[in-house]
Amino acid sequence: MTEPVVAATSSVMPLGILRDQAVAWFQAHVWTYSTLTQAGMIAAAMILAAVIHKFSTGRVLNAINNRKAPARVKQILHSLRRLLYPLTALVILYFISLLNAFGLGAGRYELVGAAMSLLIAWIFIRLAVQIIDNSFIRNIFALAIWGVAALSILGVLDE
Numbered sequence: 001m002t003e004p005v006v007a008a009t010s011s012v013m014p015l016g017i018l019r020d021q022a023v024a025w026f027q028a029h030v031w032t033y034s035t036l037t038q039a040g041m042i043a044a045a046m047i048l049a050a051v052i053h054k055f056s057t058g059r060v061l062n063a064i065n066n067r068k069a070p071a072r073v074k075q076i077l078h079s080l081r082r083l084l085y086p087l088t089a090l091v092i093l094y095f096i097s098l099l100n101a102f103g104l105g106a107g108r109y110e111l112v113g114a115a116m117s118l119l120i121a122w123i124f125i126r127l128a129v130q131i132i133d134n135s136f137i138r139n140i141f142a143l144a145i146w147g148v149a150a151l152s153i154l155g156v157l158d159e
Contacts, residue, residue, distance in 0.1 A: 038111035041096050049089035090119040121149040
């Protein structure tokens, strides 16, 4: 037996009907060719960025470690090195969006645009919090700020 759900208008709706409506909405708005295509493009960009990052990390680490610089500068360079992955993914997604702009894509790419905006926010936030010397506090600030930015980018804070 299903439990009734009390809506804001104080009418009772069985969970089965609510579940069916949620599944229908999901199939109509999320489980679409466009959304799945964009999700595949984002996944492919992230995988390609991970491969590029894996092969370039050694060279970047050697360049940082062989540099004659103060310890704080090296620490900042190591932190910036961690941004190579999201930056690479951003560049790949940018080229995917350019293909769409030249008519080689399959429609509007809102999900790719949102992923690019989230990556840009992450990169700028990580750059901005470099002034915080304590890495734990720096990461807490970055995560909190990015969480608010992500909610804003995705339109959750607009309401």
